Amino acid sequence: MDFEEADAVNQAVRLLTLRHRARISALLAPLGLHPGQEAVLLELARSGPMIQARLSRALGVEPPSVTLMTRKLEASGYLRRTPAPSDKRAGVVELTERGAALTEQVKELWRTLAEETVAGLPAGTAAGLPGLLTTLARNVDSRPAT
Amino acid sequence: MDFEEADAVNQAVRLLTLRHRARISALLAPLGLHPGQEAVLLELARSGPMIQARLSRALGVEPPSVTLMTRKLEASGYLRRTPAPSDKRAGVVELTERGAALTEQVKELWRTLAEETVAGLPAGTAAGLPGLLTTLARNVDSRPAT
DNA sequence: CGTCGATGGTTATCCGCGTAACCACCCCGT
DNA sequence: ACGGGGTGGTTACGCGGATAACCATCGACG
Numbered sequence: 001m002d003f004e005e006a007d008a009v010n011q012a013v014r015l016l017t018l019r020h021r022a023r024i025s026a027l028l029a030p031l032g033l034h035p036g037q038e039a040v041l042l043e044l045a046r047s048g049p050m051i052q053a054r055l056s057r058a059l060g061v062e063p064p065s066v067t068l069m070t071r072k073l074e075a076s077g078y079l080r081r082t083p084a085p086s087d088k089r090a091g092v093v094e095l096t097e098r099g100a101a102l103t104e105q106v107k108e109l110w111r112t113l114a115e116e117t118v119a120g121l122p123a124g125t126a127a128g129l130p131g132l133l134t135t136l137a138r139n140v141d142s143r144p145a146t
Numbered sequence: 147m148d149f150e151e152a153d154a155v156n157q158a159v160r161l162l163t164l165r166h167r168a169r170i171s172a173l174l175a176p177l178g179l180h181p182g183q184e185a186v187l188l189e190l191a192r193s194g195p196m197i198q199a200r201l202s203r204a205l206g207v208e209p210p211s212v213t214l215m216t217r218k219l220e221a222s223g224y225l226r227r228t229p230a231p232s233d234k235r236a237g238v239v240e241l242t243e244r245g246a247a248l249t250e251q252v253k254e255l256w257r258t259l260a261e262e263t264v265a266g267l268p269a270g271t272a273a274g275l276p277g278l279l280t281t282l283a284r285n286v287d288s289r290p291a292t
Numbered sequence: 293c294g295t296c297g298a299t300g301g302t303t304a305t306c307c308g309c310g311t312a313a314c315c316a317c318c319c320c321g322t
Numbered sequence: 323a324c325g326g327g328g329t330g331g332t333t334a335c336g337c338g339g340a341t342a343a344c345c346a347t348c349g350a351c352g
Contacts, residue, residue, distance in 0.1 A: 003253050005276075006260030007188070012279035013263070014185065016286075017163035018206055018339085021308095023286040025340075036308050039160065042153070053330055060164050065309050067332060072307085089317045089330045107149050114152030117159070119285050125278070130151075132271070133158035139265050140162075140169040164309085167338095171310075182338050199300055211339050213302060218337085235300045235347045 027109045031102060032076070040069055041095065041103040044079065049094035051084060078102055173255045177248060178222070186215055187241065187249045188256070190225065195240035197230060224248055
């Protein structure tokens with residue numbers, strides 16, 4: 001592959017990631033959330049209360065990031081951090097009522113965003129998009145295979 | 147579109163964002179660069195010296211980000227920031243010799259990254275990838291149309 | 293000419309995310 | 323029983339990137 005083609009691919013990925021994140025930021029702003037926090041809420045809504053280490057792996061971010069994000073969401077009253085009974089090191093994170101309610105709103109925005117994203121695409125392309133993007137993500141994943 | 151599908155799309159984009167950036171970070175680390183800086187170097191190599199405002203638009207990031215990134219690259223000796231002769235407000239940014247040399251190394255990594263990214267994809271899919279991703283980026287672009 | 297909106301840049305401050313370093317605790321093997 | 327590797331979590335710090343607020347300058351128009 002020559003540089004021009006490589007650059008086209010890399011720049012396109014870069015642009016998509018910037019814009020997608022910016023759009024998330026704009027959609028989330030009215031709710032008082034910042035990009036990245038929605039992933040925490042959605043994961044907790046999807047899988048229920050869990051240990052931070054598990055949350056970290058589910059989100060694909062490092063533990064220190066989880067510590068800070070959960071702290072802030074806790075301060076906003078959207079989730080609760082309680083010590084785990086079975087393991088004195090661990091901390092369980094779970095949504096509060098307010099957090100669950102907010103997550104419902106996030107879900108709405110999530111649908112809006114996805115529809116915007118795939119607008120104008122042939123149905124087949126749109127359907128295959130998650131798989132394609134996931135493949136790309138796995139291709140560049142430098143972390144130990146799960 | 148229901149929530150499951152929307153979530154699949156959004157999560158895939160998010161994951162790609164995280165992994166792609168992480169990979170760039172890992173590749174750039176040996177050169178002492180951080181993700182985002184390579185885009186500055188490549189743009190300057192591609193289009194030559196330019197005003198910061200133009201660089202900001204070319205990169206798709208806000209002016210304050212450009213100010214800080216160019217400052218750091220200047221401190222590292224990879225580029226020069228000089229006042230524009232025709233406009234006392236503006237500042238021209240250009241690569242130094244060392245910057246140009248470093249950019250050649252970045253280009254190599256850029257090819258590596260792109261090849262990793264599209265690994266295992268059907269040729270047609272790989273060929274259409276930049277166009278597809280660009281379409282997605284435009285779909286979620288909330289900025290004023292150029 | 294002078295005023296005033298538009299443009300280029302910077303500073304301050306916020307957040308997500310990463311690495312490095314560290315502590316507390318779990319648990320397995322000797 | 324205890325020692326030590328592995329794991330959960332946090333703190334400190336750095337970077338990219340965003341917004342808000344601000345200053346300096348340009349340029350068009352009355």
